[in-house]
Amino acid sequence: MGTISERLAIDGGTPVRTALLPYGRQTIEDADVAAVEAVLRGDWLTTGPTVAAFEEAFADFVGARFAVAVNSGTAALHAMMFALGIGPGDEVIVPAITFAATANAALYLGARPVFADVEPDTLLLDPASAAALIGAKTKLIAPVDYAGHPADHIALSALTAGAGITLAADACHALGAEFDGRRVGSIAKASAFSFHPVKPLTTAEGGMVATDDPDLAERMRWFRNHGITTDQLQRQQQGAFAYDMAVLGYNYRLSDLQCALGLAQLPRVHGWTERRRRIAALYDTAFADGALPLAPLAVRPGVRHAYHLYVVRLDLDRLTADRARIFAALRAEGIGVNVHYRPVYLHSHYRGLGYGPGLCPQAEQVYEAILSLPIFPAMTDDDAAQVVLAMGKVLGAYRR
Numbered sequence: 495m496g497t498i499s500e501r502l503a504i505d506g507g508t509p510v511r512t513a514l515l516p517y518g519r520q521t522i523e524d525a526d527v528a529a530v531e532a533v534l535r536g537d538w539l540t541t542g543p544t545v546a547a548f549e550e551a552f553a554d555f556v557g558a559r560f561a562v563a564v565n566s567g568t569a570a571l572h573a574m575m576f577a578l579g580i581g582p583g584d585e586v587i588v589p590a591i592t593f594a595a596t597a598n599a600a601l602y603l604g605a606r607p608v609f610a611d612v613e614p615d616t617l618l619l620d621p622a623s624a625a626a627l628i629g630a631k632t633k634l635i636a637p638v639d640y641a642g643h644p645a646d647h648i649a650l651s652a653l654t655a656g657a658g659i660t661l662a663a664d665a666c667h668a669l670g671a672e673f674d675g676r677r678v679g680s681i682a683k684a685s686a687f688s689f690h691p692v693k694p695l696t697t698a699e700g701g702m703v704a705t706d707d708p709d710l711a712e713r714m715r716w717f718r719n720h721g722i723t724t725d726q727l728q729r730q731q732q733g734a735f736a737y738d739m740a741v742l743g744y745n746y747r748l749s750d751l752q753c754a755l756g757l758a759q760l761p762r763v764h765g766w767t768e769r770r771r772r773i774a775a776l777y778d779t780a781f782a783d784g785a786l787p788l789a790p791l792a793v794r795p796g797v798r799h800a801y802h803l804y805v806v807r808l809d810l811d812r813l814t815a816d817r818a819r820i821f822a823a824l825r826a827e828g829i830g831v832n833v834h835y836r837p838v839y840l841h842s843h844y845r846g847l848g849y850g851p852g853l854c855p856q857a858e859q860v861y862e863a864i865l866s867l868p869i870f871p872a873m874t875d876d877d878a879a880q881v882v883l884a885m886g887k888v889l890g891a892y893r894r
């Protein structure tokens with residue numbers, strides 16, 4: 495076992511692990527490879543029948559009527575906001591702590607992202623902060639189901655209902671999560687998902703929007719295909735050549751190859767989520783006595799957490815080192831910690847747009863203290879034990 499006196503790897507000591515344990519990683523099994531190979535040898539590499547098959551299975555999985563596949567989570571957010579009619583002059587409320595793509599999607603459409611502060615114990619969009627930011631231009635609130643913990647849809651829908659404001663979620667972390675007995679993907683007006691390799695399910699690159707609204711689904715299908723109102727498969731089935739480009743769209747199509755991978759992965763997501771919960775429980779237990787100067791994020795009652803991330807807040811008052819030093823020391827021990835995320839408006843591009851420090855004090859303060867620990871389905875209990883060991887070793891060495 496590690497002791498406080500043990501020399502840290504960053505100071506020349508022996509690391510807890512030699513090979514870096516990443517913070518997240520895809521799971522690819524033989525069934526996935528076979529499914530992709532079968533499509534590769536078939537007639538349709540893209541815009542064929544596997545797209546619809548994946549969409550239907552996904553819609554069923556999240557409990558939505560429709561799912562529209564696109565080629566990234568970012569494209570999903572863009573398509574979702576386009577279909578919701580977001581445009582110049584509109585304001586979109588997003589949490590300060592998220593991946594930049596949540597806010598960027600509003601910028602793509604000429605709208606203005608308005609950053610709401612986060613609850614420091616969950617890092618979820620704080621409904622009280624959102625309430626204070628709502629104005630005549632507010633068209634959409636786009637909460638993020640941060641780390642796999644669904645946002646407070648009850649408090650947020652109380653703000654949007656009857657106010658002419660839509661609630662549509664960035665659910666990129668939260669496939670497999672539930673809130674108040676409802677599956678993420680069936681709660682908001684629309685929900686955007688990502689299939690990047692670290693996410694709950696992967697298609698290498700890919701995304702999906704789930705919704706119950708047929709008009710929204712149709713507009714997103716146009717949007718992902720240049721704004722054209724029929725696709726290749728539909729035209730072949732109809733024996734038609736003519737098509738109409740009704741709106742200005744993009745090429746955001748997800749290929750049949752990628753959909754085959756997603757479709758093969760989908761039935762295993764529940765098992766993977768259980769495995770993520772088990773690893774989270776191991777961490778929770780290890781940190782429960784408060785001996786280490788850190789606190790895991792809170793989990794609200796009625797939530798089934800998807801644990802895309804396991805985030806702790808360091809108690810910097812009880813440490814002699816800052817987060818950057820602790821991050822470097824843990825990396826040297828072979829633990830692939832990460833930071834999710836810097837408040838979006840502190841990035842240079844947003845500074846250039848006139849945003850700046852002071853906007854969301856809770857987000858700015860908590861950002862200095864957060865660390866994401868490794869969590870992914872193929873991680874073993876021993877891997878988790880090594881993370882706990884390394885945390886004890888490093889935080890022990892820098893304890894005040």
Ligand SMILES: *Cc1c(COP(=O)(O)O)cnc(C)c1O
Pocket residue numbers: 566567568569592593595596638664666667688689690699700701
């Ligand atoms: C991953 C992610 C995205 C973007 O997804 P890509 O598939 O990488 O484009 C957007 N929002 C959040 C919160 C994410 O984690």
